Amino acid sequence: MTEITTNRPSRLTSGFDIPRPPGLTWYVQAQQPVGYEISLTRGLLNPANPALAKAVGADNRDGVRALVVVDKVVDDLYGTALRSYFTAWQADATWLVMPGDEETKALEQVVEVTRAMTEMGILRRTERVVVVGGGVLMDVVGMAASLYRRGAPYVRVPTTLVGQVDAGVGVKTGVNHGTHKNRLGTYFAPEVTLIDPEFLRTVPHRHIANGLAEIIKMALIKDADLFHLLEETVAQISSDTLADCGADMREVVSRAIAGMLDELEPNLWESVLERSVDYGHTFSPSLELRADPPLLHGEAVAVDMAVCVALATGRQYLSPADAGRALALIAAAGLPLTHPVFTAELLQIGLADAVKHRDGLQRLPLTDGIGSCVFVNDVTPAELARALEFVHAYADRTDGSAP
Ligand SMILES: NC(=O)c1ccc[n+]([C@@H]2O[C@H](COP(=O)([O-])OP(=O)(O)OC[C@H]3O[C@@H](n4cnc5c(N)ncnc54)[C@H](O)[C@@H]3O)[C@@H](O)[C@H]2O)c1
Ligand SMILES: [Zn+2]
Missing domain, CATH: 3.40.50.1970 (Rossmann fold)
Incomplete structure (x- = not known):
């Protein structure tokens, strides 16, 4: 604890001089260790x-x-x-x-x-x-x-x-x-x-796919090896194979957990608002609120990630080939790429909400090549509309529609 002392009267903006005796203001600083x-x-x-x-x-x-x-x-x-x-x-x-x-x-x-x-x-x-x-x-x-x-x-x-x-x-x-x-x-x-x-x-398959959305997120933003592993194994991922926990499934789950912890540990209380784990979580809360019948969280995240893949492609952070791989993986996991209520207008509403949540800036995480992440603050409505068209064009070709 620091005792702040001053012998001089404090000067308030109102112009009044209020004499303040020494030793009436203290500054407390403490840290709480966290371990689990x-x-x-x-x-x-x-x-x-x-x-x-x-x-x-x-x-x-x-x-x-x-x-x-x-x-x-x-x-x-x-x-x-x-x-x-x-x-x-x-x-x-x-x-x-x-x-x-x-x-x-x-x-x-x-x-x-x-x-x-x-x-x-x-x-x-x-x-x-x-x-x-x-x-x-x-x-x-x-x-x-x-x-x-x-x-x-x-x-x-x-x-x-x-x-x-x-x-x-x-x-x-x-x-x-x-x-x-x-x-x-x-x-x-x-x-x-x-x-x-x-x-x-x-666990029902829909809820397995729900969890896979968060695993794909970790792969896209920070773990290219996990992305490759998912590409190779996604067709086999099921309640049973996960429960059997063979070498591949163990690696999928443990890489996802390790990646998550790597991101969370230095920022447990979210003092830094640029969070790569927010990937896929910018537009999805607005979609989750409005989808009827309701979407599971991971399904809304998947639809959000698809738009972010398209935004990254528009900015040449992702090659069109890698964008195709990312969208194909999301769809192969049994997750939707589009949703009828997920319109260009809703994207703007979602982004505006995210800006409030992120203290005034977009801080939008995008993939900068598969397995790496960059934050942007200048996404425009026109860019959002183009990104949505990109995803719809892909989904129409491959039938990556909502479940
Ligand atoms: N605190 C965090 O950091 C954090 C992170 C991600 C998600 N969440 C929260 O987690 C919730 C989503 O979690 P969830 O997807 O596990 O949903 P959930 O807890 O609703 O579980 C999904 C369904 O599966 C059933 N279930 C649970 N275990 C089962 C099992 N072994 N076999 C069969 N059925 C089983 C549940 O009864 C439920 O009906 C959301 O509310 C979300 O906000 C929190
Ligand atoms: Zn989530």
Whole structure:
């Protein structure tokens, strides 16, 4: 702490001289270290695997309590195995089963989790909240953990592809509010995220493609090797192959996570607004809000990425051949390239919203050759319209339409 002292009276712009005694202004500066682990493991629910027991402290003590919040769908599929695991480790789990859908992602859900924490009388430092579910439930429970007594330790077990390569990797929590997605939220790291690809075996294909959009994003902005690997393997990527976690699939998932962490770690609190991980996330929020029937997040991101590929091609950052490869990969992943409500006007609205979010500048990430990224601030409405035409012309030739 610095004590700011002055013997001179301060001069206000109003012209009044107000004498200020020394030592009435202090400047506080503190830093909070953040450390958390993300670990890929197999057979997480096999009692022979100690990872989850360790995460809740049940590996060296009997009767350890934990609040386990489980997505309803996940509970139907894995609830028995989960309960057997905690019993085998003699942990005393309290169960809270909640819906994990986007429509229920609201403050009320956060309050429900904190209510369960209060009822259980969870100890503030030594007893954990464990969340087992997709991105929705992880965001809800992470927010509850961050608010409860201003921060309680929690453990994430993501069960969707989006959860495993995106939502479970960073430190953001949040819920939808009013008509806005993730409008209320916090930055709050878990103690550990435990990723078991086996959970993906039951994830519907549309939700696998949803997660692939975020993986393709990482490939386009920073990992040309991942892009090649995806080109070679995209036809084989499925719930089963991801769950089997052979060498190729393991590399796809781990490169996506490593790339994401590489971008997030130096900018955890988003103090720098030029974020390459925002690729595909400039126009997509406006599309997500308006699409009816609703699009999944990754589907809207895919449509946004297609326009960004076209914008980069228009500026000669991408060759037409590489643009074709990028669009072909998005389509081969089962993702749309276009959407009827995604018009030139909507692109402008989306960009205007992004400018507000990015503090007055477009800061639009574009690919600068596959695997590299550049930020631009001067995209014009005419350029947006041309980019959209480019994508539509490609989609008409190849039928890359909305699902
Ligand atoms: N915090 C972040 O940094 C971050 C990053 C990306 C996304 N998100 C958020 O994550 C959410 C999207 O996450 P999501 O795509 O995982 O959606 P989700 O959590 O809604 O899960 C999708 C569906 O799959 C079901 N499900 C979950 N696991 C399953 C399994 N193993 N088998 C079968 N079904 C299963 C769920 O019940 C749900 O119906 C969005 O709300 C988004 O805002 C947050
Ligand atoms: Zn995203």
